[in-house]
Amino acid sequence: MHKLTARQQQVYDLVRQAIERTGFPPTRAEIAAELGFSSANAAEEHLRALARKGVIELAAGTSRGIRVKALGDDDTPHQFTLPHMALMQLSLPLIGRVAAGSPILAQEHIEAHYQCDPALFARQPDYLLKVRGLSMRDAGILDGDLLAVQRASDARDGQIVVARLGDEVTVKRLKRRPGGVELIAENPDFQNIVVTGNPEDFSLEGIAVGLIRTSEL
Known part of the structure; x- marks a missing residue:
């Protein structure tokens, strides 16, 4: 598990808090505005980095397709056993x-x-x-x-x-x-x-x- 940079941690915390507060992940534009990024593309780059590090998942086909993975005490994502695809x-x-x-x-x-x-x-x-x-x-x-x-x-x-x-x-x-x-x-x-x-x-x-x-x- 790679450690998050300070900026990546800010993005991760913002996404998690938005979901906890509103039940809805933020858009890239909302992340950029909240953290002072120059564009939504900068937010997208940080989200992709977080996905590569395994702490979030990005879903295609939805503008707010960000899913936060639960973290353990050592800041590593919990592993889940997925049901059969037909059940999902x-x-x-x-x-x-x-x-x-x-x-x-x-x-x-x-x-x-x-x-x-x-x-x-x-x-x-x-x-x-x-x-x-x-x-x-x-x-x-x-x-x-x-x-x-x-x-x-x-x-x-x-x-x-x-x-x-x-x-x-x-x-x-x-x-x-x-x-x-x-x-x-x-x-x-x-x-x-x-x-x-x-x-x-x-x-x-x-x-x-x-x-x-x-x-x-």
């Missing part, structure tokens, strides 16, 4: 448009099923949601992407969530406010949504745990 595939329903007032996993909303490698995701998702629009563009979530979602009725501050508000199901970053929450858009062209009190027309449907870019399928 998740069958996830793809949810398209959601009819107002109906459960998000209702049969009429399911467009297809995808076989996915669980290693792509920070935590095991329950379904894929087709992203519509560009309100989360600066978080690396684009129109047409498939957002992997774990069902949940609560979330931590800063997590990217799927929320139901009136007749709409929307993807936003959760920000807790006194007396309510704010749903943060990651695109200055879109307004944030402030929800106060405990309105009947608002609920959390789930937490984002990964992303599949359809252009890379």
Whole structure:
């Protein structure tokens, strides 16, 4: 096991802390901005170095495809016995448009099923949601992407969530406010949504745990 350089340790810690805090690995651009790199390419080089040293895995086909390996007391990755490949595939329903007032996993909303490698995701998702629009563009979530979602009725501050508000199901970053929450858009062209009190027309449907870019399928 090669020792990490000070900079590599910073990148590794940032990735691990982002997953622990939000359930979502950072994008290369977010790593670059946080650590003062000149470009996302510099972040990519550090990630590839960490992958070569065996402390993370990089998954193709997903913009946030970074998986942190658990480290032992001697800072070496734990070894895991992998199940048979057929057992490693998740069958996830793809949810398209959601009819107002109906459960998000209702049969009429399911467009297809995808076989996915669980290693792509920070935590095991329950379904894929087709992203519509560009309100989360600066978080690396684009129109047409498939957002992997774990069902949940609560979330931590800063997590990217799927929320139901009136007749709409929307993807936003959760920000807790006194007396309510704010749903943060990651695109200055879109307004944030402030929800106060405990309105009947608002609920959390789930937490984002990964992303599949359809252009890379």
